[in-house]
Amino acid sequence: xxxxxxxxxxxxxxxxxxxxxxxxxxxxxxxxxxxxxxxxxxxxxxxxxxxxxxxxxxxxxxxxxxxxxxxxxxxxxxxxxxxxxxxxxxxxxxxxxxxxxxxxxxxxxxxxxxxxxxxxxxxxxxxxxxxxxxxxxxxxxxxxxxxxxxxxxxxxxxxxxxxxxxxxxxxxxxxxxxxxxxx
Numbered sequence: 568x569x570x571x572x573x574x575x576x577x578x579x580x581x582x583x584x585x586x587x588x589x590x591x592x593x594x595x596x597x598x599x600x601x602x603x604x605x606x607x608x609x610x611x612x613x614x615x616x617x618x619x620x621x622x623x624x625x626x627x628x629x630x631x632x633x634x635x636x637x638x639x640x641x642x643x644x645x646x647x648x649x650x651x652x653x654x655x656x657x658x659x660x661x662x663x664x665x666x667x668x669x670x671x672x673x674x675x676x677x678x679x680x681x682x683x684x685x686x687x688x689x690x691x692x693x694x695x696x697x698x699x700x701x702x703x704x705x706x707x708x709x710x711x712x713x714x715x716x717x718x719x720x721x722x723x724x725x726x727x728x729x730x731x732x733x734x735x736x737x738x739x740x741x742x743x744x745x746x747x748x749x750x
Contacts, residue, residue: 581711
């Protein structure tokens with residue numbers, strides 16, 4: 568399928584930081600879009616993620632995060648890491664999980680609040696797929712993983728919107744994706 572208005576659709580997920588530190592996970596079931604196991608005469612399908620749109624907002628309102636807000640976190644979208652859904656502070660990631668060198672990484676941001684009225688807190692996206700080279704998921708879930716290293720002064724909602732399409736895969740491509748998307 569091509570990257571066009573007919574084939575592209577959106578999926579979204581959100582996780583709340585609360586005001587504590589720690590790791591948390593929100594899981595998005597995409598099993599209806601992927602089919603890595605096929606019968607004779609069928610084609611394998613995967614979910615191509617072309618763009619990830621990030622949003623960080625004040626959880627208590629529809630407002631942007633105030634410049635005086637403090638805190639630091641890293642969040643990312645990953646193909647199935649095998650971790651269950653968990654609130655911030657109740658999950659645990661191994662060291663080096665939220666890195667660009669992780670083959671399961673689709674998109675990652677860093678967010679920090681400066682705690683001054685002069686500077687706006689903002690996300691810095693430093694890993695993302697593109698319309699030319701999408702990340703193709705062949706596992707049943709993608710997860711929004713968030714690691715809060717310095718507690719945020721207010722509860723924040725970290726949200727993503729995935730711009731994606733279901734695509735047909737040949738066996739060679741499917742086998743390569745299955746090898747690289749193994750935890």
